[in-house]
Amino acid sequence: MTDENWWRGSVTYQIYPRSFMDSNGDGVGDLPGITDKLPYVADLGVDAIWLSPFFTSPMRDMGYDVADYRGVDPVFGSIADFDTMVEAAHKLGLKVIIDQVLSHCSDQHPAFTESRSSRDNPKADWFVWSDPKPDGATPNNWQGIFGGPAWEWDTRRRQYYFHNFAKEQPDFNFHNPEVQDFHLDNMRFWLDRGVDGFRLDTVNYYFHDARLPDDPADPVKRDGPANKPYDMQYHLHSKNQPENLDYLKRMRALLDEYDARAMVGEVGDSHHSIDLMGQYTRGSRLHMAYSFELLGPPFSAEFFRSRIQAFFRGAPDGWPCWAFSNHDVMRHVSRWTKHGPTTASVAKVAAGLLLTFEGSVCLYQGEELGQVETELEYHELTDLDGINFWPEVKGRDGCRTPMVWDGKAPNGGFSTANKTWLPVKQPQLDRGVAQQGDDGVLAFYKAMLALRKAEPSLRDGTQSFLETDEPVLAYTRGHDILCVFNLSGDPATFALPGKVTPLLAEAAEITGDTLALGPNGVMIARLA
Missing domain, CATH: 3.20.20.80 (Glycosidases)
Structure with a gap:
């Protein structure tokens, strides 16, 4: 890099x-x-x-x-x-x-304090303000992530301001x-x-x-x-x-x-x-x-x-x-x-x-x-x-x-x-x-982390997935690294695509051309 x-x-x-x-x-x-x-x-x-x-x-x-x-x-x-x-x-x-x-x-930011003070101050349009509907309802149906409408009434401006999150977190007007x-x-x-x-x-x-x-x-x-x-x-x-x-x-x-x-x-x-x-x-x-x-x-x-x-x-x-x-x-x-x-x-x-x-x-x-x-x-x-x-x-x-x-x-x-x-x-x-x-x-x-740093393919190599059945996931990184994982608590096996040299293994063992994976087994290996 x-x-x-x-x-x-x-x-x-x-x-x-x-x-x-x-x-x-x-x-x-x-x-x-x-x-x-x-x-x-x-x-x-x-x-x-x-x-x-x-x-x-x-x-x-x-x-x-x-x-x-x-x-x-x-x-x-x-x-x-x-x-x-x-x-x-x-x-x-x-x-x-x-x-x-x-x-x-925050609603305590000086820019918002100024914006809410009137409709004609220098920062009046720094936040998203809107008039109420004729019946006093919010400008639209947008909801806040922390609950309730995404609009809060402000008595100084007699308008609503928009907040995607809490009412104490007014949204800036990026327009x-x-x-x-x-x-x-x-x-x-x-x-x-x-x-x-x-x-x-x-x-x-x-x-x-x-x-x-x-x-x-x-x-x-x-x-x-x-x-x-x-x-x-x-x-x-x-x-x-x-x-x-x-x-x-x-x-x-x-x-x-x-x-x-x-x-x-x-x-x-x-x-x-x-x-x-x-x-x-x-x-x-x-x-x-x-x-x-x-x-x-x-x-x-x-x-x-x-x-x-x-x-x-x-x-x-x-x-x-x-x-x-x-x-x-x-x-x-x-x-x-x-x-x-x-x-x-x-x-x-x-x-x-x-x-x-x-x-x-x-x-x-x-x-x-x-x-x-x-x-x-x-x-x-x-x-x-x-x-x-x-x-x-x-x-x-x-x-x-x-x-x-x-x-x-x-x-x-x-x-x-x-x-x-x-x-x-x-x-x-x-x-x-x-x-x-x-x-x-x-x-x-x-x-x-040491292996990722030592092997360029684990940082930069293209990831290509091999055909496997659940719960095994296998892929190569670059042209030389094979990664195989057992995503379950039961033993599993994987047919190796060829000769490999293990670089890191956890609950995994090679027998001939088969990789035996214990529960949550991991094998990172170099392809021949």
């Missing part, structure tokens, strides 16, 4: 700052804590870190409601702490990617060129501070249909009623607008002014998300599209094969970034636990899969430990999603609980506080860094 293309085939480690390491004993993770643990991350063998938001925020949505795009929230430290962290990461050979939450901000320039200027601020790229939150939400037509009902039939009104609609007009593509070109032009920078966009949609990923990475737009496709419950050879083939068929010149877990979904070991005899075996086969897929990869903190979802009580929740839709929706707190460095230390070694912002419970303590053995999940991740 050239330095300019470092992102292509890269592995990024996502850090959720609130839950990674607390340096000052207040129960919340912070930037100095991240800096202290960067050697651990570098030792894993990843290429980059991605930091979820650390910006000034009232934390209504845990930092995804930004009140100052150039400020560090005091709970995380200072701008000097950020600069120190970037310098330390670069010395360890790690690139630094930071979140950019551009589609919306206004000043808004576009504002965000590009803020991105430049961080590029000048040395960040290597951006993870763009909800990148397909920037533009809305300015005519404000109703969204139609979702045509997909469900087994039962949806948990949220938002899920009952097909969001044709409230997001995924063609103007997004032109703005992505402007963002790409900005990054191209700097050396070796990259953007990965979070592309989330219940329809055609693979097609959107292709559109958004085609030509001079995003470098990579972060996919939601593999963040759900399906776990089968057919599913993984179909998703990857669909992407490269639809966007042969695009580039995906695959992930199994992140801060918004149940940890994948808990989602897929029924597919293996132990959580550790499921964690290992999942690592083998993800780290041999064609594309770039994102790992979520604790994933390398085989960490499982934390079961929380209602009174322990902080997440709006869980609070508003409990108990059918448990929310996102279960995957956000603190990193466990040592399961025998108070709070898992995360903090010296009497109480952490989310609790650390025994199932998580059992899977701490210090509790990992020589044949544990952490060791397997390190071995897989």
Whole structure:
């Protein structure tokens, strides 16, 4: 890989700052804590870190409601702490990617305070405002992701404002060129501070249909009623607008002014998300599209094969970034636990899969430990999603609980506080860094990451699927690497295509021309 293309085939480690390491004993993770643990991350063998938001925020949505795009929230430290962290990461050979939450901000952001003050101030059109219908009803039927209509009445302007998420997160009006320039200027601020790229939150939400037509009902039939009104609609007009593509070109032009920078966009949609990923990475737009496709419950050879083939068929010149877990979904070991005899075996086969897929990869903190979802009580929740839709929706707190460095230390070694912002419970303590053995999940991740780095085909080689029956998935990478996986808790076999030399094996053994795969068996081998 050239330095300019470092992102292509890269592995990024996502850090959720609130839950990674607390340096000052207040129960919340912070930037100095991240800096202290960067050697651990570098030792894993990843290429980059991605930091979820650390910006000034009232934390209504845990930092995804930004009140100052150039400020560090005091709970995380200072701008000097950020600069120190970037310098330390670069010395360890790690690139630094930071979140950019551009589609919306906090209602405490100065721009929104000014916008809502009147209908004729300089920022009056920076957000999406609309008059009520004659009967006082909302301008259309658009729904908010966290519940209720996506419109909130403001008594100062006597108008509604649009919010895809919580009412405290008003959406910017990207049809206004000043808004576009504002965000590009803020991105430049961080590029000048040395960040290597951006993870763009909800990148397909920037533009809305300015005519404000109703969204139609979702045509997909469900087994039962949806948990949220938002899920009952097909969001044709409230997001995924063609103007997004032109703005992505402007963002790409900005990054191209700097050396070796990259953007990965979070592309989330219940329809055609693979097609959107292709559109958004085609030509001079995003470098990579972060996919939601593999963040759900399906776990089968057919599913993984179909998703990857669909992407490269639809966007042969695009580039995906695959992930199994992140801060918004149940940890994948808990989602897929029924597919293996132990959580550790499921964690290992999942690592083998993800780290041999064609594309770039994102790992979520604790994933390398085989960490499982934390079961929380209602009174322990902080997440709006869980609070508003409990108990059918448990929310996102279960995957956000603190990193466990040592399961025998108070709070898992995360903090010296009497109480952490989310609790650390025994199932998580059992899977701490210090509790990992020589044949544990952490060791397997390190071995897989080292192999991916050592073998060019695992980073750059084309992925070609072999014909197999469930539960076996097999493919080649490039012309010289064979990858075979048993996606079940029962033994399976695979007829080898020829002579191979094993590079990494887990619960797998070659006998003649047959590969015997134990439960969740993995074999990465060199083709003769």
